[in-house]
Amino acid sequence: MSDDKRDLPSEEGPSVAKPSETSADTAPATAEPTKTSEGVAPAVAKPDGPDGPDEVPGWQAILRGLGPRGLGLKIGAPVLALLISLGITMVVLRISGADPVSSIQSMIDYGTTSNSIVDILNRATRYYLSAIAVAIGFRMALFNIGVDGQYRLAALLAASLGGAVTLPAPFGQMLVIVAAMVIGGAWASIAGLLKVTRGVSEVISTIMLNAIATGIIAYLLNTDRLAADRPGSNNVATPDIPSSGRVGPLNGFLSSIGIDLPGRMYGLLPVAIVIGIVFWVVINRTRFGFDLKISGLSPTAAQASGVSAGRMVVITMVLSGVVAGLIGMPELLGASYNYSLNFPAGLGFTGITVALLGRNHPVGIALAAILFAFLDQSSDILQEVDVPKEIVGVMQGVVVLTVVIVYELVRRWEIRLQQKSVASELAAGHTVAGEAAK
Amino acid sequence: MPDQVPAVRLTSITKRFPGVVANRDIDLEIQRGEVHALCGENGAGKSTLMKILYGMQRPDEGTIEIDGEKVSFRTPADAIARGIGMVHQHFKLADNLTVLENVILGAEPKKAGRIDFGTARKRIRAMAEQYGMRLDPDTLVENLGVGDRQRVEIIKVLYRGAKVLILDEPTAVLVPQEVDELFGNLRELRAEGLTVLFISHKLDEVLSVADSISVIRRGTTVATRLNPREVTSRRLAELMVGSELPTPELRESTVTDDVELTVRDLVVLTPEGRPVVDGVTLDIRRGEIVGLAGVEGNGQGELIETIMGIRTADSGTIGFAGEDVTGWTTRRRREAGIAYIPEDRHRHGLVLEGSLWENRILGHQTEKPNSRGPWIDRRGARRDTTRIVQEYDVRTPGIEVPIGALSGGNQQKLIVGREMSGEPKVLIAAHPTRGIDVGAQAAIWEHLRRARAAGLAVLLISADLEELIGMSDTLHVILRGRLVAEVDPANVTPEELGSAMTGATVEDAS
Numbered sequence: 001m002s003d004d005k006r007d008l009p010s011e012e013g014p015s016v017a018k019p020s021e022t023s024a025d026t027a028p029a030t031a032e033p034t035k036t037s038e039g040v041a042p043a044v045a046k047p048d049g050p051d052g053p054d055e056v057p058g059w060q061a062i063l064r065g066l067g068p069r070g071l072g073l074k075i076g077a078p079v080l081a082l083l084i085s086l087g088i089t090m091v092v093l094r095i096s097g098a099d100p101v102s103s104i105q106s107m108i109d110y111g112t113t114s115n116s117i118v119d120i121l122n123r124a125t126r127y128y129l130s131a132i133a134v135a136i137g138f139r140m141a142l143f144n145i146g147v148d149g150q151y152r153l154a155a156l157l158a159a160s161l162g163g164a165v166t167l168p169a170p171f172g173q174m175l176v177i178v179a180a181m182v183i184g185g186a187w188a189s190i191a192g193l194l195k196v197t198r199g200v201s202e203v204i205s206t207i208m209l210n211a212i213a214t215g216i217i218a219y220l221l222n223t224d225r226l227a228a229d230r231p232g233s234n235n236v237a238t239p240d241i242p243s244s245g246r247v248g249p250l251n252g253f254l255s256s257i258g259i260d261l262p263g264r265m266y267g268l269l270p271v272a273i274v275i276g277i278v279f280w281v282v283i284n285r286t287r288f289g290f291d292l293k294i295s296g297l298s299p300t301a302a303q304a305s306g307v308s309a310g311r312m313v314v315i316t317m318v319l320s321g322v323v324a325g326l327i328g329m330p331e332l333l334g335a336s337y338n339y340s341l342n343f344p345a346g347l348g349f350t351g352i353t354v355a356l357l358g359r360n361h362p363v364g365i366a367l368a369a370i371l372f373a374f375l376d377q378s379s380d381i382l383q384e385v386d387v388p389k390e391i392v393g394v395m396q397g398v399v400v401l402t403v404v405i406v407y408e409l410v411r412r413w414e415i416r417l418q419q420k421s422v423a424s425e426l427a428a429g430h431t432v433a434g435e436a437a438k
Numbered sequence: 439m440p441d442q443v444p445a446v447r448l449t450s451i452t453k454r455f456p457g458v459v460a461n462r463d464i465d466l467e468i469q470r471g472e473v474h475a476l477c478g479e480n481g482a483g484k485s486t487l488m489k490i491l492y493g494m495q496r497p498d499e500g501t502i503e504i505d506g507e508k509v510s511f512r513t514p515a516d517a518i519a520r521g522i523g524m525v526h527q528h529f530k531l532a533d534n535l536t537v538l539e540n541v542i543l544g545a546e547p548k549k550a551g552r553i554d555f556g557t558a559r560k561r562i563r564a565m566a567e568q569y570g571m572r573l574d575p576d577t578l579v580e581n582l583g584v585g586d587r588q589r590v591e592i593i594k595v596l597y598r599g600a601k602v603l604i605l606d607e608p609t610a611v612l613v614p615q616e617v618d619e620l621f622g623n624l625r626e627l628r629a630e631g632l633t634v635l636f637i638s639h640k641l642d643e644v645l646s647v648a649d650s651i652s653v654i655r656r657g658t659t660v661a662t663r664l665n666p667r668e669v670t671s672r673r674l675a676e677l678m679v680g681s682e683l684p685t686p687e688l689r690e691s692t693v694t695d696d697v698e699l700t701v702r703d704l705v706v707l708t709p710e711g712r713p714v715v716d717g718v719t720l721d722i723r724r725g726e727i728v729g730l731a732g733v734e735g736n737g738q739g740e741l742i743e744t745i746m747g748i749r750t751a752d753s754g755t756i757g758f759a760g761e762d763v764t765g766w767t768t769r770r771r772r773e774a775g776i777a778y779i780p781e782d783r784h785r786h787g788l789v790l791e792g793s794l795w796e797n798r799i800l801g802h803q804t805e806k807p808n809s810r811g812p813w814i815d816r817r818g819a820r821r822d823t824t825r826i827v828q829e830y831d832v833r834t835p836g837i838e839v840p841i842g843a844l845s846g847g848n849q850q851k852l853i854v855g856r857e858m859s860g861e862p863k864v865l866i867a868a869h870p871t872r873g874i875d876v877g878a879q880a881a882i883w884e885h886l887r888r889a890r891a892a893g894l895a896v897l898l899i900s901a902d903l904e905e906l907i908g909m910s911d912t913l914h915v916i917l918r919g920r921l922v923a924e925v926d927p928a929n930v931t932p933e934e935l936g937s938a939m940t941g942a943t944v945e946d947a948s
Contacts, residue, residue: 285816287809290799297789303748304778304786305801306769415842422835422843 073410078364081406085399092394098387106385111378118263123373125330126344128272128366130351132279133323135360137202139283140296140316146191146206147324148348149213154184155328156217156238159339160226162332163239172245173333180325180332187213188321189314196310202317210348221339230340237340247333266330275323276362292316324348357400359407372396443506445470445602445633446491446522451500453486460486462658464500468602473624473634475648475666477641479678483657484637488604491635492524493517504602523600525591527607531579538562538575541594565596570626584735585616589623602633609643610734621647639678641671642936653677686883686908688890692725693911698895699745699776699864704754706740706919714740716919717754720897722864727886727896729910729927731903733939737919738899739781742866745897746778747771748786759863773804777862779853779870781899783846787853790842794834795823797841798856805860826855830885831878847874854882858889865889868899883909903932917941 090100110116130147137144144150158180167175191209194200220226227236247267254261283289295302295312303309327347328339336343354372358365379392446468453461461483468474478484489495491502493511502509504520511517514524531540538555541562547554559575566573571589579590588608595603605624609617624634624647638644644651644666651664653674661677699722706715715737722728732738743749745756747768755764763771772778778801780786788797799808799819807818823837830851834844841849854870870886871879886909890896900906906913907927915923915938923938 285814286812287803287814288812290796290803290814294789294792294800297791298785300785301787301789301800303768304746304780305803306767306772307803308767308769415840418839419843422839 073414077407077410078367078403081403082399084406085395085402088398088402089395092398093387093391096387096391098385098391103382103385103387106381107375107378110381111374114261115263116377118261118265120370120373120377121269122264122266122330122335123376124366124369125266125269125272126327126347127350127354127369127372129275129323129327129330130347131354131358131365131369132272132275132351132362133320133327134348134351134355135358135365136279136320136323137316138296138355138360140292140312141299142296142313142316142320143203144188144191144206144317144320144324145203145352146188146209146213146348147320147327147351148346149206149210150184150187150321150324151327151348152217152343152345153187153213154180154325155332155343156220156226156339157183158325158328159241159332160220160238162241162245163338166242166244169244172242173247176241176245176333177326177329180329181322182325184325185318185322188324189318192314192317195317196313202313221341227340235340235342237338239338241333241337245333246337247330249334264335266334268330268334271326271330275326276366280362288315327351353396353400357403359403371399443470444468444503445505446635447503447506448487448491449501449503451487451490451497451502453490453495453497460657461490461497462656464654464657464659466652466659466662468633468635469650470505470601470633471628471631472649473628473636473647475636475638475644475651476654477637477639477644477651477674477678478654479639482654482678484654485606486657487654488524488606488635488637491517492522492604518598518600521599521601522604523595523598523602524604525588525595525606525608527610529587529591531587531590533580534578536576536578537573537582537590537593540579540590541575541597545598562593562597565593569596569623569630571623583616585612585619588612588616588620592623592627596632600632602635603627604635604637606637607639608636609638609640617643641674644674645669645671686905688727688887688909688911691911692891692893694724694726694893696724697721698724698759699897700755700757701741701745702755702757704741704744704756705752706737706744706749707752713752714919715744718916718919718921720914720921722895722897724863724893724895725890726911727890727898727909729898729900729906729913730916731906731913731925731935731939732899732916734901736916736939738868738916740919741916742778742781742868742897742899745866746776769804772801775861775863777857777860777865779857779865779867781868783849783853788841788849791840793839794827794832794837794841794844794852795820797852798823798826798837800856802856802860822859826852826859830855831881847878850874851878851882854885858885862889862894865894865896867896869901870898871900871902871905903935907932907935915939 086104090104093100093103111120130151133147133150134144158176161179162172162176165175166172187209188206191200191202191205194205195202221236221238223229223236226238228239230237250265250267250269251261251263254265281289283293291302291307291312294305295307295309295316299309302312328343331344332339350372354368355365357371358368375392375396379389382389382391444467446466448464448466451461451464451466464483464487466476466487476484476487486495490497491511493514493516496510496512502511504522509516509520511520517524532543535543538559542553542558547557547561549557562573562575565571566575569592571593573586573589573593579587582590592603592605608620612620621643624636627634628649636644636648646666648666651661651666651669651674652659653661653664655678664674699720701718701720704715704718705713707713718737718741720728730738730741740749744751747763747766747770751764755762757763758771758774758776763774766774784790787800789800792800795816796819799814802808803814807815807822809815810818820837826832827834827837832844832851832855833848841852844852850870850872851874857865857867865886867886871882874882883905886894886896898906898909900909907930910927913925913927913930913935914921915925915935917939918941922941925935925938
């Protein structure tokens, strides 16, 4: 049989060929629109196209931080989500037998004392850096679950390096920070290289690398190796970083501009802000950021556009690890001066939640980090009003889930709205080409 | 047969979407036990109509009658309950399940709370035999070829008790032998008293398999119940597109002697080691359009992806402007001036969530006016996007809307405009006018002609034989990854080209 794929008749018929010859001759694009817009049926927002724009699976959209595009919705969605989660939290508190209003009131009272504010901001700094490290990967749909191992290993090795050498003022600090970034990046690169060369999912490999990092740290943080006994306790720690290599608190600077806070505010808090700004600029304004974004949105289109997928995976993973290396620095250089068994752990996992909550946007992450730090901090007061402090974990979970769900719903709703408005604007004749012709 | 109550009768179906009328006063009557073909161009409203019949969308006006009874479907489940089944163009099968599991998925027979595989297996075997389909219920779907997968889909629908089968462009993914087999299956189904509604825009297939034909154009039926013995494919085509057919054609030859792109003995293997591109050798000169005709899935896609550096060649070389570029990355090839209109615009040509101007940058990230050094030049990209939107008549309210909100044809126009920007030296164009309305098609052809006159070398792949013949200076036929014939586009008819593509008359055609 002759099953050639014919769509149009053959050109032997002169009656058909002639009129079109002229139309092809006079085919300047500007002359066309009026003719075609009336004549040709559904060329616009054809809802029966094979793939609609809402084809991104919901979970991917969530992890990549896709959300509403309009400004009103950008602000409205989180406010709505927070109100909903506040309501759910009140119900949970009620069920657990507490008085919701007074519990939350006491949390707010306690969380806004100046002592608490310093603690919250310090905590938020750690969460923020961790979440940015995670978000770098998320933006290209790369799940760096290994931030936790990366920052702990980086902090331990950088701490022992800092404790071993004494350098004049800016160089000691810089040495420790750069070392931590290099170590974090190198550790993360293992997962990137495994993915590119062996096709190992980065989720699996980073989780396993976390376990390995824990093992290495346990091995090295031993009096026979990098650590020394702390007199008067059974804690072990690396030697203290000499005072010339430390970063002083920010309080002095703050009181000079009229803000007096008790305690010690991390001296490296501004680093977190700088990292946030750099993250935003790189993602939104550079070619590299563009490649990274499209790799996350459509790996196939990115590849066809000339992005080398493998290279991108390794670079992104390393960058994520480099930022992860910074997570421990504010604490190490500003408060503990050594890596001990008491060094903050688990920040990498909190970072994943905070990045999710902050929609991978530097400002969103900042707010999310402060919210989480506030909840953690004010959990202490709950015990005093006879509410188990673990309820805060429930609150954090509720907030994340609500935000994720609300964002996804709003996003889908907005896409549908947008398609309709595009269709109706076109039907009304508002096109860029049409406007220009007038 | 004629005096029966029709199996399906649609009366003045109208469906509006915001801003467009997708279906307008459609009347359609399908008799029991016939293969009824519904023809129409892309975007004519076929799919919308079928979605209405299958309960995926509700009509704004009009009625649906099944076996003479008026029905109103709210979901596909309602339609299935009334014996209507649909086989989608893109299969919806789980690769890692067996044929049996896929068929019963969602309609599992239960015995004592557990899935009764035994009964299901027997039923599937019996059905396969009854309708003359070869199918082993226990093979994994991932091991099946496209034709077999389609049979699984058909069995799946029959298993749910369908009496009316809707097949949406079933031959688009099949090679000729599989098409023959499918048509054999359809005739068996008809012999068993089932009704088949066959959607296609391939006229010869329609004429060979259908008992009656309806044509839909611009959302409305322009002819119903035509007898395939009394109508020619030419007449059908005219009905489908109306009379204003623009013809793709080249005027004076602009072919020069400078070879711009060379492909030498190119071999590309599947992961299993089967060659999909098998020793292809090809030259494209400045000012020449080289057409590549072939049934979809005969290696065209792999060939162009290898030329673009998206796939790696297993042997052979690719040369561009006198240099061996076989080892170059995709980006380097693009920067050097090889432009690319991919086959699958949603997967390879666009980021649907991105705005128009972001998609303007895509594939040209390192080039002006999109970037300056390491920085994205947002203003430059926006300005140039506006230019493309005007020159290529992209219907959009603005350049900030996500491109996913535009229709396929308008998306394609942006891609074509983007790839023709920056004075490319070679254009690899797969289906450049697919899904585009008639007027815009002529405009894109004109752009191609102009670029060709200015020295562009083009490799053109198209399923539209008219376009291939009309727009090519040289025309090769590809079959199972090999270039089997070179035909003279000035003297070949679509019929001859079509049979050359199936390998039937290779010797005569050259």
